[in-house]
Amino acid sequence: MSRSRLLLLVLLLSPLACGQTPPAALTIAHFNDVYEIGPVEGGRVGGLARVATVIKDLRRTNSPVMVTLGGDYLSPSALAVPRIDGEPIAGRQMVDVLNAVGLEWATLGNHEFDLLEPAFRARMQQSRFKVVISNVTDATGAMFPNTEDFAVVPVNVGGQSLRIGLIGVTLEEPKPWVRFAPPIEAAKAAIAKMRATGQIDAIIALTHLPLSGDEALVAAVPDIDVALGGHEHENWLVHRGARLTPIVKADANVRTLALVSMTFPQGHRPEVSVRLKPITSEITADSVVDAEVTRWTTTAFDAFKSAGFDPTQVVATLPSSLDGRQSAVRNRPGSLTKVIADALAREAAPVDVAIINGGAIRIDDELPAGPVTEYDVIRTLPFGGAVTRVSMPGSLLVKVLEAGIQNQGNGGYLNTWGISKEGDRWMVQGRPLAPSMRYTVAMPEFLMTGRETNMAFLTRTHPLIGDITDLRDIRQALITELSTTFPVR
Template sequence: MKKKTALARREALLALAAVLASGCATTSPATPPAPPAGSVRLTLLHLADVYQVQAVDDGQRGGMARAATLRKQVLRDSPHVLTLMGGDTLSPSVESLVEVDGQQLKGRHMVAAWNALGLDYAVLGNHEFDFGDDVLRERIRESRFTWLGANVEDTKAGGLFTGVKPYAVRELGGIKLGLFGVVLPETKTTTKAGKDTHFGDVCEAARGAVAKLREDGAQVIVALTHQTADQDRALTRCVKVDVVLGGHDHEALEDHTTGTPIFKVAADAVDLGRLTMDVDSATATVRQVVWQTLPVTRQLPEDAEFNAAMQPYAALFSKLSERVGRTPVALDARAAEVRTRETNLGSFVADAFRAAAGADVALVNGGALRADAVLPAGGVTRRDLHSILPYADELVVLEVKGDTLRAALENGVSLSREDSRPGRFPQVSGMEFTFDADKPAGQRVLGVTVGGKPLDAAATYRLATLSFLASGKDGYDMLKNQPTTPAMVNGHSPLDVLAEAFRTGTPSPHAQAAGRISRRGSGALAPDARQPPAPLK
């Protein structure tokens, strides 16, 4: 989900003001300059990292029904249009864990939404694999659009992942447009992808796809990617394409540093990206590229056809508005915070897990906490709850030696300098530790205490954590094959544990981070940076 920063909010307000001033809130959005004579204009609409159907920011921005309206406005003005999606939508969708007819949706509603919108192509995102391979195959079968993933292989069957294509060619206005998709290779260790699913080298897969596209007559080639901006830049150095449309970063981007334009949109459909490519009709040379982000705001009416198609899920959206408890303080759930330092939300979740499991210590990876916002003090809804913990995990207790616990912490901070937002970063309870990000990975943890006493390497500790980490994902290989038992004999999930904590006020969240994690080195954070800001309105 998107980061709510003051800058982003200011830019959104400016964009909204521009739309209102131009009178484009309910009419067709402004079109780019006229195409050069003798050229064909191709229009690509782009969304990525869309985790919910409804609007965000208290209904102010986003909403797929509004995006559907905007798309139709563009279709009326532009004859050659494709609608694309840059991955990550089945999970961690806020609604995916809600049950309908006794079964969790697991992204079924998101596929229904994309079908209703009129999506043409999507690249697989890393989070498409969060519910496992079988669920993803089912979602692909339900899709009326094409999933791309040139580097996603089924090693058992000896081909690409079932239902996925490496590339596609579409003729628009007499121009053959080629598209291919790639997803970041680390998906294997950060999701629940199956043992037979392999994520190959992006460069190699891209070269193969482009060669095949050229053989099939593609004149203009677009890479549809789900990886970081740096990985996208590396891709453009590896293979020649005309443009890259990406996802995964959750932030808007326009980058021309490598000579190949790279474009991304912010998450949750708060903007609709519009790329126009004017292609010489005689030589198929791209003569002009214009990128725009069209704000999706409450000024846009919701598309009636889209809402009619989504009517079977209306009760689900209403259920998410139910209040489950309250928090006496604002909780910092911003991704940039929970993935880099201790936050009061991280400590609260870890405390709740440790208390429910009766464990000595608890560890939760920051990447599991997905709300990416500052949750204000006051009532907590079911939607808030699902936005914090949108994964289908179990709470488990592991019997681990002290040296294994230390190794887990080392893994948690192993990317704290090299990767600005590592999902493996640990939020903890029952222990404190200090680390130095300037030291080599594996040697960063300087000291650990458990219950106020120095960590004993030979002692056994009861560790409460998520089954995802206990299976060795996100680099936590040292937790695999440790003695493990379910933490909740009543079958309650981590989501149930958190709901009970909000309902009862026990444990109570702290107003700020409690000083459990101390960071040293050049990447050390200013003390006041740990204070959660006032929530944005």
């Protein structure tokens, strides 16, 4: 099945085209991977207040509507970073806005576990929507507050009283306070428990898995009628498994909303059609949700100022755009990654090499030509953390770099400064890398935790690593680089 990057549309035989009354349908409004409560791309697209308008319009049709989210909503978000009364906002802004939007069902993404356990539990309790997650419990095996391993939702579709089953699965993000089960195993167990409650007319899987994980899930669990996913930041529609189960993902930061229509022919599997609704500035923002967005933006900006940042301060004027889209920064060198690598090298100078993992860059957007604010920098690198300078032998540096190549397509892909690969040889500052020579390397402090994909060996306690120095926050380093290279005009 082909993939559409802008607009996907599955067309079943249209009763309207045949002059018939269309069958009654359940409409599911699905989105995933939302980090910004307001619009992105200079206000042109996205924005949860606009999503709320679309949902209200759908509900005026008197047909049943379900609103779902495929994970990654508590973190990472620039507005979640600052502290209020000594505590990070840590997703409070997102839950308040999603409550106002009218979200009903969500599953967890791997980035929900970026939060500390007390904050995570608080966000679950704060949510007016329910969280369905079949393969996650706390360390004792108990469900977290306001979470269910499956749910059965009664709906009336064209006079039919139906019971819609929901399960949810996510990929593992190791934390001592969380227990994960394999997604396929957990999905089968949840569906068995669900079916024990009575007739189930359709099963929807809310997922936060890589596409390959979704494909394996629907192939192994044919009971699933549609998988509404996340984790990828660009839209997908594919059909997999013996029953050609649809797997649906929208574009991150609600650039699009996936509208899934399910009809229920008597005695047959539900029929599913999908279209993407672009969320653009042509959609009027819902006033209630917009007020909540404004309240939290003002609150967070005030907190940033207390922490030494001025979100509205213009720090640079770009002559051309810098590409921070996930599809770019996790696959190839680009304009934004070059500037960030330059910032690391400048901050840690003198160094031989600088590396930045694509997963540290979360803006998933282009910084357009023109003014850049401190908030743009925070959006770009919301995790923050120190720039770390270390010394290591060439043999270990090669191991790190080869892991970065292996990670192409995910957050562990490395963008570099001062080093390149020519054929089979690595070149440092134009000279062949020597395995026994020691090199000075700048990187985000996260890379020294051993938590990056395929880099568990890269830790502060590694016997070959020395001269570890933590410098300024990477966001401050990027502000310096931008203001120096692209001065305000």
